[in-house]
Amino acid sequence: MSASNGNRIQLSLPSRLELLGVVDKIADGITEYLEFEDVDRDAVAISVIEACTNAIQHGNGQESGQPIRVTFELDSDQLTILVHDEGKGFHPTPEDAMSPPDLLAVRGRGIFIMRSMMDQVEFDFSNGTTVSLTKRRSKSAEAGTAS
Amino acid sequence: MKMVEEERGSVVVIRMNGKLLGGPDSEAFQKQMKDYVSQGRHNILIDLSKVSWVNSTGLGMLIAAYHTVKSAGGKFKLTGVNQRIEQIFMVTKLQTIFDTYEEEAAALASF
Numbered sequence: 218m219s220a221s222n223g224n225r226i227q228l229s230l231p232s233r234l235e236l237l238g239v240v241d242k243i244a245d246g247i248t249e250y251l252e253f254e255d256v257d258r259d260a261v262a263i264s265v266i267e268a269c270t271n272a273i274q275h276g277n278g279q280e281s282g283q284p285i286r287v288t289f290e291l292d293s294d295q296l297t298i299l300v301h302d303e304g305k306g307f308h309p310t311p312e313d314a315m316s317p318p319d320l321l322a323v324r325g326r327g328i329f330i331m332r333s334m335m336d337q338v339e340f341d342f343s344n345g346t347t348v349s350l351t352k353r354r355s356k357s358a359e360a361g362t363a364s
Numbered sequence: 365m366k367m368v369e370e371e372r373g374s375v376v377v378i379r380m381n382g383k384l385l386g387g388p389d390s391e392a393f394q395k396q397m398k399d400y401v402s403q404g405r406h407n408i409l410i411d412l413s414k415v416s417w418v419n420s421t422g423l424g425m426l427i428a429a430y431h432t433v434k435s436a437g438g439k440f441k442l443t444g445v446n447q448r449i450e451q452i453f454m455v456t457k458l459q460t461i462f463d464t465y466e467e468e469a470a471a472l473a474s475f
C-alpha cells in the first residue's frame with residue numbers, strides 16, 4: 218500500500234554531489250521521526266546517498282541544471298524512498314544487483330550496497346530512472362512505538 | 365572535503381574532514397598519494413575521525429590510494445572509522461583489506 222499525500226515528503230535538488238549532505242540530513246531526520254533503530258537509520262541514509270550518487274553521476278551526468286527528485290513515503294510499517302533522475306540512465310546487470318564487485322575494484326559497489334542494506338530495491342527505466350528503496354520497520358522498533 | 369597533512373616520524377598522517385564523495389576530490393587525493401610515493405613516503409595513515417560518511421565513490425578513492433601505496437611497497441592504514449563507515453566496510457567486505465585502528469597511537473605504533 219502506498220503512502221497517502223499526507224505521508225509523503227518530496228524534494229528536488231540540482232545534480233551536485235556536494236548537496237548529498239542535505240539529502241542525508243533529511244533521510245536521517247525522517248528515520249529518527251519514524252523511530253527506526255540506529256543500524257537501520259544508517260542503512261537507509263547510506264542507501265539513499267548511493268541512489269542519489271548514481272542519479273547525479275550516471276543518470277544526469279552531473280548536469281547541475283538537471284534535477285533529481287527524492288520522495289520519501291512514510292507508512293506505518295515501512296519507509297519507501299523513490300530517487301528519480303531525468304537522464305538516459307543505466308541498466309544494472311545481474312552481477313551489479315546480486316554480487317559484490319571484485320574486492321579491490323575502484324567502482325561498481327553502489328547497487329550492491331543498496332541491495333545489501335535495504336529490504337527491497339527496484340528500478341524503473343520507463344521515464345528517466347527511478348530507484349525505489351524500501352526499508353521495513355523492525356519488530357522491536359514497532360513495539361517501542363506502540364508502547 | 366578538506367585534508368591536512370602531518371608528519372609523525374616515518375608516517376604521513378592525512379586528516380580528512382567532511383564527506384568522502386569522490387568526484388573532483390578523487391583526482392586530487394590520488395595525485396597526492398602518487399606524490400607521496402614518488403617522494404619515498406610510503407607509510408600512510410588516513411584519519412577519518414572527522415569524516416561523517418563515505419559513499420561508494422568515496423570508497424573508490426580509498427581503494428585507489430590503497431593500490432598506489434601498496435604497489436609501491438608501502439603501508440596504508442586507517443583510523444577514526446565511525447559506526448556508519450564501518451557498516452559500509454562490513455557490507456563491502458573492505459574491512460578484510462583495510463588495516464583499521466580505533467586509536468591513532470596504536471595505528472602509528474603498528475608501522
